[in-house]
Amino acid sequence: MSCSPxxxxxxxxxxxxxxxxxxxxxxxxxGELPHTGSGERLENTMEAMENAMAQKADLLxxxxxxxxxxxxxxxxxxxxxxxxxxxxxxxxxxxEELPLYKEELEVYFSPGHFAHGSDRHMVRLEDVFRxxxxxxxxxxxxxxxxxxxxxIAGLVRHYERDEITIWASExxxxxxxxxxxxxxxxxxxxxxxxxxxxxxxxxxxxxxxxIPERFLISFLPTIINRTYFPFSCSGLNQLAAVVSKWxxxxxxxxxxxxxxxxxxxxxxxxxxxxxxVAFRLGATGVITDYPTxxxxxxxxxxxxxxxx
Numbered sequence: 001m002s003c004s005p006x007x008x009x010x011x012x013x014x015x016x017x018x019x020x021x022x023x024x025x026x027x028x029x030x031g032e033l034p035h036t037g038s039g040e041r042l043e044n045t046m047e048a049m050e051n052a053m054a055q056k057a058d059l060l061x062x063x064x065x066x067x068x069x070x071x072x073x074x075x076x077x078x079x080x081x082x083x084x085x086x087x088x089x090x091x092x093x094x095x096e097e098l099p100l101y102k103e104e105l106e107v108y109f110s111p112g113h114f115a116h117g118s119d120r121h122m123v124r125l126e127d128v129f130r131x132x133x134x135x136x137x138x139x140x141x142x143x144x145x146x147x148x149x150x151x152i153a154g155l156v157r158h159y160e161r162d163e164i165t166i167w168a169s170e171x172x173x174x175x176x177x178x179x180x181x182x183x184x185x186x187x188x189x190x191x192x193x194x195x196x197x198x199x200x201x202x203x204x205x206x207x208x209x210x211i212p213e214r215f216l217i218s219f220l221p222t223i224i225n226r227t228y229f230p231f232s233c234s235g236l237n238q239l240a241a242v243v244s245k246w247x248x249x250x251x252x253x254x255x256x257x258x259x260x261x262x263x264x265x266x267x268x269x270x271x272x273x274x275x276x277v278a279f280r281l282g283a284t285g286v287i288t289d290y291p292t293x294x295x296x297x298x299x300x301x302x303x304x305x306x307x308x
Contacts, residue, residue, distance in 0.1 A: 038105070038107060038115055038289045039107040039109075039110055039113060039115055039270060039288075039289030039290045040115065040289070040290060040291065040292060041115060041116075041117040041119070042101050042102075042104075042105055042115055042116065042117040042119065042120060043076065043083075043101075043105060043115065044062070044063075044074045044075060044076065044122065044123065045101065045117060045119040045120065045121060045122075045123065046119055046121070046123050046127070046128075046131065047117050047118065047119035048117065048119075049128065049131070049132065051291065051292075052291045053132065053135065055291040055292055055294070055295040056295060057135075057291055058136065058285065059135070059136040059137060059138060059285065060128075060132070060135060060136075060137045060138070061137070061138045061140070061168075061217075061267075061287060062074045062125070062128070062137055062138065062139055062140070063075060063076040063139075063140045063142065064125060064139055064140065064141060064148060064152055065077075065078060065090040065091065065148070066090070066091055066145060066147060066148040066151065067090055067091065067093060067094055067095045067098065068091055068092060068093055068094050069094040069095055070147065070151065071094075071095040071124055072124065072125040072126070072148065072151050072152055072155065073090060073095065073098070073122050073123065073124055073125065074122065074123050074124075074125055074128060075090055075122060077090075078090060078091070078142070078143075080093075080098070080099060082105075083101050083102065083105065084099040084100060084101055084102060085099075085102055086099040095124065098122045100120040100121060101120040101121075101122070102120075103116065103120070104116050107270075107289050108268075108289075109223070109227045109228060109268040109269075109270050109289055110227060110270050110289060110290075111227065115289075125139075125152065125155060126155055126159075129155060129156075129159045129161060130159075133159065133161075134164070135164075136164040136165070136166070137161075137164070137165050137166070138165075138166040138168045138188065138215070138217065139152055139165060139166065139167065139168060140168040140169060141167070141168070141169045141174050141178060142169065142170070142171075142174070143174065144171075144173060144174050144177060146177060149174075149177050149178055149181045150181055152178075152181070152182075153178075153181035153182035153185075156182055156185060157182065162182065162184035162185055163184070163185075163186070165185050166185065166186050166187065166188055166214070166215055167179065167182075167185050167186070167187045167188065168187075168188040168215075168217060169188075169190060170190055170191050171190060171191070172190040172191075172192050172193060174190075175187060175190050175193075186213075186214035186215065187212065187213050187214065187215070188213060188214070188215040188216065188217050189213045189215070189216050189217070189218075193213065194216065194218065197211070197216075197257075198247055198248075198253075201250075201253050201256070206256065207256070211257075211260050211261075211262055213262060214261060214262060214263065215262065215263050215264075215265060216257060216262055216263070216264045216265070217265045217267065217287070218248060218264070218265075218266060218267070219244075219266065219267055219268070220266040220267070220269055220274060220277065220278055221241055221244040221245035221248055221249055222241075222245065222249075222274060222277055223268070223269065223274060224237055224240050224241035224244065225237040225238055225240075225241050227268075227270065227271075228268070249277075249281060251281055251282055254281055254282045254283065255282055258282065258284065263284040263285065264282070264283050264284050264285075265283065265284055265285040265286070265287060266278040266281075266283050266285075266286055266287065267286075267287035268287050268288065268289060269286050269287065269288050269294075270288055270289050270290050270293070272293070272297050274286075275288075275294060275297050275298075
């Protein structure tokens with residue numbers, strides 16, 4: 001179970017949700033968190049974010065990297081080859097040396113589909129904060145880069161975004177450093193913490209254990225072996241689909257977490273049938289590469305109903 005967008009989940013995420021709230025009751029019911037709208041514009045560009053916000057996205061999910069001259073940039077990959085064709089790490093270049101994105105990029109969760117856009121520039125996290133000062137964001141840190149963590153924490157404090165900016169990481173060791181750098185920011189489950197919650201749930205002990213996390217950001221099991229292939233072996237993917245569906249797709253689990261103040265978000269859903277499955281389970285929000293498609297779905301079907 002991955003509790004944050006995995007290393008293969010490229011782009012920025014936008015989330016459209018119902019009842020979504022970073023830390024305090026602030027939003028009413030709707031469900032959209034775009035994956036930078038990376039199916040409709042080039043991932044992680046300001047153009048993609050503008051497009052997502054035009055579809056009333058409620059949260060932007062961003063991956064952060066640090067340049068050689070200490071600038072925090074929004075980039076899913078540490079290495080720039082997939083995005084730009086330049087085989088260099090972000091950290092080996094100054095911000096002004098970063099290459100442009102390719103003219104088209106394949107949408108990871110929609111194989112065979114490509115995104116295009118007029119904006120091909122990587123952006124600084126600070127510029128995103130300035131452009132969208134009131135927009136909640138989830139910031140994923142993939143490695144134990146203490147300078148990166150410290151700079152993110154400082155930017156969040158400087159722009160007074162502590163309550164609407166979420167720490168996310170797959171690794172508990174990284175999350176520990178994130179929380180130490182800025183303990184005021186809400187956190188998402190790491191992978192190990194996600195497994196721990198599942199174990200407690202099936203043992204019947206979850207109601208008696210405190211849950212400090214405010215977000216569970218997980219893949220939706222039904223996308224495995226369709227648009228998400230975590231393993232190179234098809235047999236392992238089929239097994240993962242069956243096991244994770246049995247473990248995770250429990251309305252009672254999701255309802256319990258949400259009653260405890262944990263918001264449940266599924267990624268990375270690009271088809272209407274998956275939107276339907278997620279919201280029927282009671283998900284707070286959905287991460288997608290196609291915010292326009294998700295907005296159209298919500299406009300046609302109305303606000304998602306809570307899980308019963």
